[in-house]
Amino acid sequence: MVRRITGFSKLTKEEKIDWLVKAFFNQQSITKDTLKKYWNTDEKLQTLHDDFIENTISNFYLPYGVAPNFSVNGNEYTIPMVIEESSVVAAASLVGKFWSTRGGFKATVLGTTKIGQVHFMYKGNKDELRSYFSKIKGELIASTAAITKNMRKRGGGLLAIELKDKTEDLDNYYQLHVSFETKDSMGANFINSCLEVIAAKFEKEDIQIVMSILSNYVPECLVRAEVSCSVEELVAGTAEIDPYEYAEKFKTAVDIANIEPHRAVTHNKGIMNGIDAVVLATGNDFRAIESCAHAYAAKDGTYKSLTHCEVKDGVFRFWIEIPLALGTVGGLTALHPMAKLSLELLQNPSAEELMKIIAVAGLAQNFAALRALTTTGIQKGHMKMHLMNILNQLGANAEEKEIVVKYFDSKPVSHSAVHDYYKQIKLKI
Numbered sequence: 544m545v546r547r548i549t550g551f552s553k554l555t556k557e558e559k560i561d562w563l564v565k566a567f568f569n570q571q572s573i574t575k576d577t578l579k580k581y582w583n584t585d586e587k588l589q590t591l592h593d594d595f596i597e598n599t600i601s602n603f604y605l606p607y608g609v610a611p612n613f614s615v616n617g618n619e620y621t622i623p624m625v626i627e628e629s630s631v632v633a634a635a636s637l638v639g640k641f642w643s644t645r646g647g648f649k650a651t652v653l654g655t656t657k658i659g660q661v662h663f664m665y666k667g668n669k670d671e672l673r674s675y676f677s678k679i680k681g682e683l684i685a686s687t688a689a690i691t692k693n694m695r696k697r698g699g700g701l702l703a704i705e706l707k708d709k710t711e712d713l714d715n716y717y718q719l720h721v722s723f724e725t726k727d728s729m730g731a732n733f734i735n736s737c738l739e740v741i742a743a744k745f746e747k748e749d750i751q752i753v754m755s756i757l758s759n760y761v762p763e764c765l766v767r768a769e770v771s772c773s774v775e776e777l778v779a780g781t782a783e784i785d786p787y788e789y790a791e792k793f794k795t796a797v798d799i800a801n802i803e804p805h806r807a808v809t810h811n812k813g814i815m816n817g818i819d820a821v822v823l824a825t826g827n828d829f830r831a832i833e834s835c836a837h838a839y840a841a842k843d844g845t846y847k848s849l850t851h852c853e854v855k856d857g858v859f860r861f862w863i864e865i866p867l868a869l870g871t872v873g874g875l876t877a878l879h880p881m882a883k884l885s886l887e888l889l890q891n892p893s894a895e896e897l898m899k900i901i902a903v904a905g906l907a908q909n910f911a912a913l914r915a916l917t918t919t920g921i922q923k924g925h926m927k928m929h930l931m932n933i934l935n936q937l938g939a940n941a942e943e944k945e946i947v948v949k950y951f952d953s954k955p956v957s958h959s960a961v962h963d964y965y966k967q968i969k970l971k972i
């Protein structure tokens with residue numbers, strides 16, 4: 544069987560599928576049916592999705608859930624979340640409600656500056672390079688005028704260009720480090736277009752441009768979200784827990800993530816459960832958000848928690864500081880009907896408002912995880928949610944699901960236990 548092909552991109556969608564199933568699948572008609580089942584019956588909508596990327600042969604669904612009752616700076620939100628993992632949306636909903644009766648979430652944008660770099664090599668005299676840069680700097684900025692015109696009208700644009708000498712780290716290596724304000728757009732295309740024009744203007748015989756590209760590391764595009772309440776309020780309604788002991792244990796869990804990278808990675812993964820879900824639902828770039836968040840978590844030289852906790856004078860405070868480069872205009876945000884719908888659900892936020900909401904989603908998720916981990920453990924709640932996935936995998940119908948869910952209400956859920964019990968009832972029904 545030939546598993547190589549030339550001219551694949553030129554084939555029609557049907558032809559691509561035909562080749563693929565013949566080359567890689569045993570059950571060819573079942574595979575074809577599966578791929579086609581996920582085609583949208585609305586042809587226009589399907590074409591829209593086909594055109595987002597190349598070689599599209601089908602769609603890949605993820606669940607779209609919502610977490611209501613979030614109060615952020617006094618505004619009420621129902622937060623859209625796209626995620627495949629059970630428990631995440633349920634946890635967000637519980638935590639949203641919990642904090643809505645304790646003053647809600649407070650969030651502040653600390654900065655919105657984004658970065659792009661022209662990387663270049665230069666072997667000549669450093670003073671000559673510095674004087675060439677000072678002389679040409681105005682022209683470099685002017686060269687972007689046509690590209691920045693609309694952005695400047697919206698209050699953004701190119702903020703500054705610096706020459707950076709990196710020759711201590713790599714022989715002959717320098718950068719033009721350029722900062723931008725991109726207002727409500729994520730700004731990747733805008734930044735890259737500006738950089739390429741700057742690079743072309745800057746280049747000369749003894750300057751070799753290596754590449755011009757935005758940096759997804761944006762430590763100055765930063766948001767902070769926090770919650771606080773009295774230590775007593777933290778456990779209100781759960782009489783069996785000592786509030787001070789609980790608050791301290793919670794803080795210790797955060798402290799552990801601050802000094803222990805193995806734990807910090809899992810701790811931050813839980814935060815990203817909340818963040819990525821909203822980033823995806825709003826059509827933003829989750830890979831950019833992920834890589835930046837983890838670089839920020841490691842900014843002090845070791846990988847640490849993105850959240851922080853303090854218990855002082857009877858008050859519990861819990862907060863997150865995270866860089867988030869987001870857009871609420873441009874990119875997929877207007878093109879993808881579900882992303883557009885998510886933004887409408889969030890009352891069409893500015894990029895800064897969306898930064899606040901998404902930071903809150905991350906903080907809420909971490910609160911839920913640490914609350915569960917430091918009390919009951921996560922498996923109890925998690926496996927209950929997982930039960931439905933197992934039952935769906937087994938092909939259980941509504942009646943069978945009801946019987947199994949009832950049975951496991953008071954028993955630990957495991958894949959094999961569910962499997963065995965399901966087999967038993969199958970024989971009886």
Ligand code: MEV
Binds near residue numbers: 628813816
């Ligand atoms: C699971 O997706 C996320 C957690 O592991 C996060 C954590 O341990 O803090 C529960």
